[in-house]
Amino acid sequence: MEQSKKVILTGDRPTGKLHLGHYVGSLQNRIKLQEEYKQFILIADVQALTDNFENPEKVRNNVIEVALDYLAVGLKPDLNTFIIQSMVPELSELTIYYLNLVTLARLQRNPTVKDEMQQKGFGTNLPAGFLIYPVSQAADITAFKADLVPVGGDQLPMIEQTNEIVRRFNYIYKTNALIECEALVSDIERLPGTDGQAKMSKSLDNSIYISDTADEIARKVKGMYTDPSHIRVEDPGKVEGNPVFTYLDAFDDDQEKVKELKEHYQRGGLGDVAVKQRLTDILVSTFEPVRQKRVEFEQDKDAVMKMLFDGTKKAREVAAKTLADVKKAMLLEYA
Ligand code: TRP
Numbered sequence: 001m002e003q004s005k006k007v008i009l010t011g012d013r014p015t016g017k018l019h020l021g022h023y024v025g026s027l028q029n030r031i032k033l034q035e036e037y038k039q040f041i042l043i044a045d046v047q048a049l050t051d052n053f054e055n056p057e058k059v060r061n062n063v064i065e066v067a068l069d070y071l072a073v074g075l076k077p078d079l080n081t082f083i084i085q086s087m088v089p090e091l092s093e094l095t096i097y098y099l100n101l102v103t104l105a106r107l108q109r110n111p112t113v114k115d116e117m118q119q120k121g122f123g124t125n126l127p128a129g130f131l132i133y134p135v136s137q138a139a140d141i142t143a144f145k146a147d148l149v150p151v152g153g154d155q156l157p158m159i160e161q162t163n164e165i166v167r168r169f170n171y172i173y174k175t176n177a178l179i180e181c182e183a184l185v186s187d188i189e190r191l192p193g194t195d196g197q198a199k200m201s202k203s204l205d206n207s208i209y210i211s212d213t214a215d216e217i218a219r220k221v222k223g224m225y226t227d228p229s230h231i232r233v234e235d236p237g238k239v240e241g242n243p244v245f246t247y248l249d250a251f252d253d254d255q256e257k258v259k260e261l262k263e264h265y266q267r268g269g270l271g272d273v274a275v276k277q278r279l280t281d282i283l284v285s286t287f288e289p290v291r292q293k294r295v296e297f298e299q300d301k302d303a304v305m306k307m308l309f310d311g312t313k314k315a316r317e318v319a320a321k322t323l324a325d326v327k328k329a330m331l332l333e334y335a
Contacts, residue, residue, distance in 0.1 A: 009144045009146035023210060050133045082311040148183075163181065239265055
């Protein structure tokens, strides 16, 4: 019953390989939902350029890296439609029409955009393209008539803004061409960096990548931030804000054991080395098969690109249909 399947649209900016934060934040949900839903997965190169326009090589080179990560974690080409965003110009066209329905003040109030603006230190040199990326994201979501959008928690304001645009569009142009979507946020909201910072980020060099080798994983876990006042093994330690335990929460199948370890750590008598060893073993056994699968896909990059082109072609047909409905509603139907 292909027809009755609900639609998912998600995506990632191709600015680097995907890390464990992506894995717990959205990839796991996508893997779980790929059978039940019709899932579109967007490699958002247009969006990536909004804050990387001076580094086109970076964006270009990471399109295939992200695709390899998708395949390696188990997203199946026959169950998902993978899309290269820039090859669907209908998305840009939709963006232009939606921009009329959004005020500058509303864009400046978007908390995610605000955070990112500050982080990147744009100051008064804010590129207009960056400021409006939530509108282009609304185009992505609505073009495929997505019912559900599995994203990290930082993307919630994007979903809210998308639904505002949908309601305004349908109201002003007296249509039901666009549909509202729902966000699906993972139980584990966000995985901290190995340095204990709130988020994994390429620039902070605090990420463990899905494609890391066993040695890299071991090295990174060894260097992980823990409770700085937990100096000797007998000292009582803190588990809150201790990324080693946050990672165990996310990846250890034996949560009873994790509870025990936490209690032991808090009482004192459990060393960082032992807990980190457990985490290393778990991460290696989870991600070593993923890495090996990735190496296999890497052998035939042409096949991976072809998969992206096939998906993009299919996606373009869907987006073109939505664009036609939108233009009709806006009386832009001349022939
Ligand atoms: N903003 C997302 C990110 O930074 C990427 C993205 C682009 C996206 N378009 C989307 C996510 C549509 C969900 C839906 O990773």
